[in-house]
Amino acid sequence: MDTAATEGVEGHRRVTRPRADAVRNRERIVAAAREMFVETGADAPLDEIARRAGVGNATVYRHFADRAELVRQVVLSVTERIAGQAETARAEEPDAFAALRRFVHAAADERIGALCPVLSDGFDQNHPALLAARDRLEKSIEGLMEQAREEGMLRADVAVGDLMVALSQLSRPLPGIPCPDIDRFVHRHLQLFLDGLQAPARSELPGSAATFEDLQRKP
Amino acid sequence: MDTAATEGVEGHRRVTRPRADAVRNRERIVAAAREMFVETGADAPLDEIARRAGVGNATVYRHFADRAELVRQVVLSVTERIAGQAETARAEEPDAFAALRRFVHAAADERIGALCPVLSDGFDQNHPALLAARDRLEKSIEGLMEQAREEGMLRADVAVGDLMVALSQLSRPLPGIPCPDIDRFVHRHLQLFLDGLQAPARSELPGSAATFEDLQRKP
Amino acid sequence: MDTAATEGVEGHRRVTRPRADAVRNRERIVAAAREMFVETGADAPLDEIARRAGVGNATVYRHFADRAELVRQVVLSVTERIAGQAETARAEEPDAFAALRRFVHAAADERIGALCPVLSDGFDQNHPALLAARDRLEKSIEGLMEQAREEGMLRADVAVGDLMVALSQLSRPLPGIPCPDIDRFVHRHLQLFLDGLQAPARSELPGSAATFEDLQRKP
Amino acid sequence: MDTAATEGVEGHRRVTRPRADAVRNRERIVAAAREMFVETGADAPLDEIARRAGVGNATVYRHFADRAELVRQVVLSVTERIAGQAETARAEEPDAFAALRRFVHAAADERIGALCPVLSDGFDQNHPALLAARDRLEKSIEGLMEQAREEGMLRADVAVGDLMVALSQLSRPLPGIPCPDIDRFVHRHLQLFLDGLQAPARSELPGSAATFEDLQRKP
DNA sequence: TATGAATGAGATTTCATTCAT
DNA sequence: CATGAATGAAATCTCATTCAT
Numbered sequence: 001m002d003t004a005a006t007e008g009v010e011g012h013r014r015v016t017r018p019r020a021d022a023v024r025n026r027e028r029i030v031a032a033a034r035e036m037f038v039e040t041g042a043d044a045p046l047d048e049i050a051r052r053a054g055v056g057n058a059t060v061y062r063h064f065a066d067r068a069e070l071v072r073q074v075v076l077s078v079t080e081r082i083a084g085q086a087e088t089a090r091a092e093e094p095d096a097f098a099a100l101r102r103f104v105h106a107a108a109d110e111r112i113g114a115l116c117p118v119l120s121d122g123f124d125q126n127h128p129a130l131l132a133a134r135d136r137l138e139k140s141i142e143g144l145m146e147q148a149r150e151e152g153m154l155r156a157d158v159a160v161g162d163l164m165v166a167l168s169q170l171s172r173p174l175p176g177i178p179c180p181d182i183d184r185f186v187h188r189h190l191q192l193f194l195d196g197l198q199a200p201a202r203s204e205l206p207g208s209a210a211t212f213e214d215l216q217r218k219p
Numbered sequence: 220m221d222t223a224a225t226e227g228v229e230g231h232r233r234v235t236r237p238r239a240d241a242v243r244n245r246e247r248i249v250a251a252a253r254e255m256f257v258e259t260g261a262d263a264p265l266d267e268i269a270r271r272a273g274v275g276n277a278t279v280y281r282h283f284a285d286r287a288e289l290v291r292q293v294v295l296s297v298t299e300r301i302a303g304q305a306e307t308a309r310a311e312e313p314d315a316f317a318a319l320r321r322f323v324h325a326a327a328d329e330r331i332g333a334l335c336p337v338l339s340d341g342f343d344q345n346h347p348a349l350l351a352a353r354d355r356l357e358k359s360i361e362g363l364m365e366q367a368r369e370e371g372m373l374r375a376d377v378a379v380g381d382l383m384v385a386l387s388q389l390s391r392p393l394p395g396i397p398c399p400d401i402d403r404f405v406h407r408h409l410q411l412f413l414d415g416l417q418a419p420a421r422s423e424l425p426g427s428a429a430t431f432e433d434l435q436r437k438p
Numbered sequence: 439m440d441t442a443a444t445e446g447v448e449g450h451r452r453v454t455r456p457r458a459d460a461v462r463n464r465e466r467i468v469a470a471a472r473e474m475f476v477e478t479g480a481d482a483p484l485d486e487i488a489r490r491a492g493v494g495n496a497t498v499y500r501h502f503a504d505r506a507e508l509v510r511q512v513v514l515s516v517t518e519r520i521a522g523q524a525e526t527a528r529a530e531e532p533d534a535f536a537a538l539r540r541f542v543h544a545a546a547d548e549r550i551g552a553l554c555p556v557l558s559d560g561f562d563q564n565h566p567a568l569l570a571a572r573d574r575l576e577k578s579i580e581g582l583m584e585q586a587r588e589e590g591m592l593r594a595d596v597a598v599g600d601l602m603v604a605l606s607q608l609s610r611p612l613p614g615i616p617c618p619d620i621d622r623f624v625h626r627h628l629q630l631f632l633d634g635l636q637a638p639a640r641s642e643l644p645g646s647a648a649t650f651e652d653l654q655r656k657p
Numbered sequence: 658m659d660t661a662a663t664e665g666v667e668g669h670r671r672v673t674r675p676r677a678d679a680v681r682n683r684e685r686i687v688a689a690a691r692e693m694f695v696e697t698g699a700d701a702p703l704d705e706i707a708r709r710a711g712v713g714n715a716t717v718y719r720h721f722a723d724r725a726e727l728v729r730q731v732v733l734s735v736t737e738r739i740a741g742q743a744e745t746a747r748a749e750e751p752d753a754f755a756a757l758r759r760f761v762h763a764a765a766d767e768r769i770g771a772l773c774p775v776l777s778d779g780f781d782q783n784h785p786a787l788l789a790a791r792d793r794l795e796k797s798i799e800g801l802m803e804q805a806r807e808e809g810m811l812r813a814d815v816a817v818g819d820l821m822v823a824l825s826q827l828s829r830p831l832p833g834i835p836c837p838d839i840d841r842f843v844h845r846h847l848q849l850f851l852d853g854l855q856a857p858a859r860s861e862l863p864g865s866a867a868t869f870e871d872l873q874r875k876p
Numbered sequence: 877t878a879t880g881a882a883t884g885a886g887a888t889t890t891c892a893t894t895c896a897t
Numbered sequence: 898c899a900t901g902a903a904t905g906a907a908a909t910c911t912c913a914t915t916c917a918t
Binding site: 019021025055056059 | 901902903904905
């Protein structure tokens with residue numbers, strides 16, 4: 001009560017300032033979780049995540065109500081970092097397809113593939129914060145693809161969802177195989193896939209172009 | 220298999236009954252397991268697999284010593300079916316790249332993607348029966364790729380391991396997303412990837428070409 | 439499959455005959471749970487219940503999907519036994535109030551008090567099997583009270599819910615106090631309460647008469 | 658209390674500040690705990706109690722060494738309030754049985770029933786402060802009962818422990834059922850029970866009369 | 877032989893209690 | 898002194914595997 005009052009004097013901050021060590025712990029937990037998801041898969045034991053983060057297991061539950069919330073934070077965090085990569089690539093690369101190439105490889109390095117296994121079971125794809133981050137990402141990629149098409153560098157029959165799904169799949173960790181090993185291949189295969197995206201089309205694509213909504217829709 | 224034959228040799232009891240229902244049970248179990256691995260992932264409960272196969276859980280253990288052995292049989296079964304597809308494609312298609320395209324799509328339909336989650340933990344990639352099946356598959360694909368390269372339809376810097384890894388990744392089920400939904404995309408993305416494999420190369424590939432040995436080697 | 443066929447020859451029984459030891463285990467678990475609920479309260483650890491029943495903890499979960507279902511079975515079991523007591527009392531006692539007295543004491547001996555802690559949290563009062571058992575019990579008690587009123591032995595302003603709630607409350611275990619100790623008092627207090635039920639009324643009762651529906655209705 | 662006084666004697670710092678807010682906090686905590694015990698049961702989470710009291714959880718531990726001490730304070734507080742009710746009733750009511758009736762209903766309103774679930778496990782019934790409060794209460798009730806017996810309004814075979822146990826049991830909250838609902842019945846049943854206490858006895862009571870010592874004795 | 881039942885080890889989650897700000 | 902954060906111990910529940918019919 002006293003401290004809160006003291007705080008209130010200077011603060012527009014919510015109520016009380018979040019403690020420095022608590023913030024650090026929270027970040028460490030998210031980082032450890034992302035690593036574990038990449039290595040072990042989406043069902044990595046929470047106790048192990050806590051151990052890696054250097055905290056007790058209950059501390060994880062102080063920061064995240066349950067496993068689902070931790071997963072959501074990891075997804076959110078990675079999505080935001082990737083959106084940043086997309087924006088940087090767009091700003092710094094000379095042409096749109098070059099920006100797409102750079103984004104794709106950067107997203108792989110950010111472990112976008114780790115998000116896939118994580119989408120299991122009861123994952124709420126429609127959480128507000130997540131939708132916002134996705135929207136931001138979608139806008140960037142869609143802009144890049146539009147421009148690349150105009151520049152004649154991208155075949156007309158692929159959509160943003162096609163790119164995102166393939167990118168995620170190709171950079172997914174192979175469970176039980178350590179990252180350095182799989183990383184040897186990932187960038188090769190992304191490069192091959194990007195080559196396939198360049199016009200002109202060699203073959204007719206089956207199915208319909210995938211959009212971001214397709215990825216969000218749960219059955 | 221062995222036991223049934225041996226039994227027939229010496230047995231006066233029940234004479235030459237090859238245990239038709241036991242064989243059928245075994246097949247049903249493998250089929251159910253493959254389905255579950257595709258739908259639910261590699262950690263599908265054995266009890267559920269047994270239920271789907273219409274047998275008691277203990278029956279699974281009569282046929283397969285433990286979970287690892289069941290997984291191995293599924294992998295073996297799928298590998299053999301895929302090898303068959305490769306041989307058929309080679310025999311029936313006019314040119315090698317057309318055969319590769321056909322094989323790739325056929326393998327996706329055979330749920331080659333189900334094999335990936337299966338690589339988890341302590342999976343023994345070097346089991347004799349498995350090595351034989353892989354060898355047979357490798358021979359076919361390698362032959363097809365060699366020929367396609369000679370026909371000027373395949374860029375020179377990709378190896379059999381590149382194709383197999385990318386094929387597996389792109390056709391992996393997205394956990395929590397039902398097969399029909401993901402199937403809508405898989406063939407599109409495989410087609411795009413195949414387009415990227417066709418010469419001439421648009422970009423330089425990073426890393427080194429992947430071989431089958433790369434996939435077998437466990438750390 | 440074979441055994442099932444063999445079974446089918448003679449059987450109208452459901453599918454397969456429940457194993458003798460499984461039935462015994464199930465009964466032991468319910469009995470142990472009832473004891474524990476009486477002694478420790480409704481949140482008695484399942485592991486402890488399993489230990490008392492002489493089975494592993496997972497066995498409890500084979501018979502009852504979760505804690506709630508076990509609780510429901512205990513409630514059902516006690517309700518049915520008590521309904522039986524009511525019917526016996528009605529048949530064997532000379533007058534209705536004597537039958538009520540006998541029923542009340544018998545219900546206490548059957549640990550009707552154990553049912554109270556059981557009403558906690560998410561207990562589904564409206565489960566079909568439970569409603570049926572309650573209905574049977576209600577019919578008996580209502581009949582007894584009606585008759586007792588006609589015989590001039592029961593004041594007119596009490597209803598079946600009044601009796602059941604008071605009976606349950608007065609025979610509830612005092613947590614932390616062993617049964618033998620509390621049992622010393624229970625029958626005294628029930629007797630006093632029954633004396634209060636006999637006409638003529640000494641005082642006016644506040645509130646409204648409680649019915650069985652009052653007890654079932656959840657907020 | 659002690660500390661505040663001592664502080665005032667020697668302290669130049671802050672002079673005679675009796676820590677008004679600390680006292681208020683302590684009272685709020687006890688009140689919140691009593692409410693929670695009534696609503697949720699004896700195992701109400703301390704964090705929730707703290708939240709209701711509008712303090713941090715650690716503040717609870719500043720005032721009460723552990724959960725047992727908080728529980729003891731709640732019991733003590735309720736006991737003292739009830740003792741007060743008994744004395745008031747004795748002073749203001751015309752005859753002893755009327756005073757008993759008034760006391761019983763007042764005690765129910767003071768949530769004497771909340772004390773029962775609280776007696777669980779390792780509750781130390783023999784703590785000095787508690788014994789004193791009980792003694793005070795016992796004296797009052799015993800006096801009332803003695804006098805009522807002399808006035809021919811109370812059957813001879815009931816003792817103070819009988820009344821206290823029955824009163825506590827009948828006013829216990831039914832877990833999972835909100836107070837307003839159960840309160841509808843409590844006063845009815847207390848009234849019925851009191852009617853049963855009035856002479857002449859309709860039936861012979863089993864067991865022996867309960868005294869306060871019976872309630873205190875732990876096994 | 878095939879089956880339902882049983883089991884212990886492990887995962888998630890909660891909570892009384894201690895620590896650091 | 899008061900607080901939010903941290904913690905380990907315990908409770909619920911799941912599942913691969915073994916046992917008994």
